[in-house]
Structure formats: structure tokens, C-alpha cells
Amino acid sequence: MKLAIKLAIRNLIGAGLRTWLNVIVLSFSYVIIIWMNGVMIGWEEQAKHDMKDWQIGGGQYWHQEYDPYDPFTINDSHAIIPNEFADEIAQGDMVPILIVQGTIYPQGRMQSIAIKGISSNQSLFKQPTNKLDTVVDGLPAIIGAMMAKDLGISKGDYLTLRWRDVNGTFDATEIHIVDVFASNVPAIENAQIYIALEKLQEMTLLPDHATILTFSDQKKERVKVDGWVLKTTETLTKSVDDLIKTKTSGLTIFYFILILLAMLAIFDTMVLSIFRRQKEIGTYVALGYTRGEVVGLFTVEGAMYSIFAALVGAAYGLPFLAWQAKAGWTMPIDVSELGMAIAQTLYPVYSFGLVVSTILIVVITTTIVSYWPSRKIAKMNPTEALRGKIQ
């Protein structure tokens, strides 16, 4: 094996441009696969991180009736905040949110929204709820930049807000947009406004009621409370996992095509090598190699392309990947319209496992692709190979 590697290196370096063309093509595969996977992992980490910061914290309790995908459940999705959580809420480690349906009328149009009542002094979420603790004309409210852009609303605007209390009675007031915040999480921006929790409880005649209780410490043991369903971060980020999994599956086809192109180049080179190097094959046998050992030599030679490609890929890929990890990749389209928890600039994250698995996949594939045509050598007649006769 050691001799085969030594000879393979000599043969490949001696083959000059032909070797380097294959190596460069294959090195692109390495760098692109690692970079794209890095972007996906970076996106996953960013999406989950942003969701924790803006939407789900360290986990949540949902009122048993609450289903964010069924608007008909919202009016009944509330209950008095359980006493079991009073201490945690008082310490600021748990934040209650009351959600009711409402309607706003921006520029004379009617827009259904969710009104979220949230404590103005909470620090668990990044929403600037402290801005709600102010005295202005109208009811202070904050909204996300995505909705502000869609509806043409700006900071300082006044809007009419209509809602129904617990008895079904309609009421309306004027809200004052005291701040517009930007996040990467459409789920907390689109079609919703934030006002002070106490105010919403008063408006809906639901004192001490909440729909969702978000906590910061996911490891803390809590008692089971009737009427409230625990949602862990794993459950709450499952949609992101599913989305990334779907995207990754799609990219796998791209990786397959990328590797296939590189493998075609190597397969073609190996077939051509065996065709052109008949005399050399015969010489190896005459000098004391068995045909099986010559098959091994050619297979190792093919496999060495992937090793060379890893080295060449590292030479230009490492600086590129490191730069990307630092500078990030800014997507050319406005991601706020995609409806996914995705930042405009994604920062690729590369794990040791990602790099090793990519190299292993390429090395194994290259070895198989090299062995395939090399098997022909085992059937060659060495005396005819020595004369360079095509077999």
C-alpha cells in the first residue's frame, strides 16, 4: 500500500496538467459542499437562536385551547395565570402573553391582526416592550418592520384598533405606534401588534389571563398544571428543523450532481489512463507486480485525486470559508418576504464532522469510481500489454 501510494503520487505529479485539472474540479466540490452545508447549519443555528430571542425563549406553556394555525381557537385560548408560576413571573423569568383577535385600519383598509399583550418591563424577549411604558396620545403599541413595510405604517402613526371583550362586545380605540422593531422572525411580526399586558387584560375584561407563558430556564423542574400544555424548544423549533431538512434534501441533489461531474472527469481520466498506459501496465507486471497489485495501484492513483483535491481545496478553501464565516453571505433577495425565520445575511458554521464526512464521501466515491475501470487490468494479457496492444 505504501509503495502504491508512493508510485501513485509520482504518477499523478508526473502527469502534470491532466492531474491538476481533475484536482481543481474535485476541490471545487469539496469547497462548495462544505460552504453550502455550512450555510444551512448557520441558518439553522441563526433561526433557532432568533426564535429563542424573539419568540419561544427556553420553552412555553400554551393554553390547552391555543392553536396558532386555527384563528377560531384564539378567543377561547386564555385562562388565569396559574399561581404555581407567580414567583417565576415576579422574578422576570417567565413572561405571560395574552393573545386576542383584533382589526386595524391602516390608510382606510381593514387588516385582521393578533393583539399581543406583553409586560412592558420584560427582558426575556428582544421586542422593545419598554417603549410601551410611555404616555402618548392613544394606546402605545409596537409592531414589527415586516408588517410596517407591508401596510405602510411608520413609527408615530395613529391607527384605529377594534377588538371584542370576553362578552363579545366590540370596542375600539386609537393606537399610537411608538416603535417599529426589526427581527428575522416573521412569526412575531406579521399581522400582530404588541401592547401592554395589563391594558389588554383591562380592554378584554380578562384580568390576570394569559394565552402563552414563556420561560427562560428550560432545565428547571416545574409542576404539571391543568389546562396548560408544556412546549419544549425542540417542539417549538421543529418547523425550522423540518424546513432545513427539506432544504438540505434539495441540496443533496445538487451535491450529487456536483460530485457526479467530478467523478465523470476522474472516471474518464482513469479509462483513458488504462487505455493509454497498456505498456506501462505490462511493464509493472514484468517487473514483478501481479495484475491485482496493478489494479490496486491504479485505484490508489484515482483515489489520490481526492486527497490532492482536499489539499488544494484547503489551500484556497480555508481562507474563503473563514472569510465567509466572518463576513457572512448576504442573500440577493429581500428575505423578509420569504415568510421564514431567515436573516438577510447568513453566517456559515462549519463543524469538524461536516468537513470529515465531506472528505470521506468524496474519497470513497473517487476510490469506487477509480476501481471500476481499473478492474479491466486484471483481465489483460501482460505480453500483449507490454507491446502496447489495445485490449
Add this chain to the structure above:
Amino acid sequence: MEIIQINNLTKRFPMGKGEFTALKGINLTLNKGEFTGLIGPSGSGKTTLLNIVGSLDVPSDGEAFVLGNSIGKLNTKQAAKLRKENLGFIFQSYNLLQVHTVYENVEFPLLLLSLPASERRKMVMDALEWVGLTDKVNSKPPQLSGGECQRVAIARAMVKKPSLVLADEPTANLDAANSHNILKTMETLNRELNTTFLFATHDEKVINYLHRKIFLLDGKVDNDEIVKSN
């Protein structure tokens, strides 16, 4: 001491629906240190006989013993071991590894024998000195003349000091001056190292150097004459 013993050897090749008999009932004995040639026109069977002696092919009938090994009974690994340890080959078109340097070409048989690097270096330099190519160690075959290439091939065949060197038309691609140089080198190595040489040739220049001439005609030994004793 007998190096080669051939008894009633026949070699047939499939040809179309029938067979072509390349060698018919060959009987030969070669002793250590001989400088012998198989002489004959194209198709007389000299290369076929050389290939069988070199364990690259096997007899159809009869037996060929090389250094005590019955060629027909060796498996591929045993045949490869025989070639690796005891045989040297010189070919008409040199068959050098084109992308390797002169040094690497000559070193190759020693790599197969797994000799240590320092021993390999000494043996390669000795072999290159025999053929007068110590100034070309880093050249590659495309940078050498035909005569130089054949001298590299001789060095490669001789570097491990094999018991038997098989040379198939070694001067066919060389001019007269280069042919004489090559043959003188081989004759010197034969004399100084007592290596047995077996040529397959129809080149008059080679024939004039041979100590024993075995004439083949239509796959049979037509004449066997010793012209110079070793």
C-alpha cells in the same frame, strides 16, 4: 549450473475457430553466465519463448524450468515473485515509466523488493555507473536519446543483480553506434557479474556479440551453436 531447462515445450494460441502453434517441441538448456540469443525471423516464436521463460506466459504442453521453478505450475503470485527477485527485462521500446526520472525508473525494482532507502540509493547509483548515466539521474525519459533510454532500461534490469536477464530486440530502435555501446555494456555486465543473458533478436549487430546462437524457425529449434565459450 542450469538456469533454464526446457523439455518438449509447445505453445499454442487460439486463432479464429482453430489454433496457431507458435512453438513446437522445444528442448533447451541454458547454464549460468551464458550470453545467448534466440535468433529467427518474425513469427519464428522467439518472443513467445522469451515470454514463457520470463513467466509472463505459460506453456501449452511440455515443461519450462527457470531457476528450478516449473513455469506452468506457478500461480500468479509465485510467477510475480520469480520475476521480482530473479529476472530482469529489457524491451525493444525500452518500456520506461515516462513520468518518472531516470533514478526512479532504476529504483523501481528495488522498491518492489522493499529494500531500505540507503541500500537502494547505492545500488541505483552503481547501476547507473555501469551504464554511464550518473549525470542523468534527474532526467525523464522524454529528455533522453534512444540509446540513453535503453541504457536506463539495462540499468533497471541489472540493478537488483538478477540471475537472468531477458532482452527482447534490445537494439531494434537504435542506430549502429548506440547498438554497439549497449551490447558492449551488456557483455561487460555478463562477464563481470556472471549474469545470464537471453536475447530474442534478428539484428546482425546483436548476433555478432552472442556467445551462443539458437536459431528458431517456424517454432522449432533449427540450429544451436556455441561460438564462444564463457
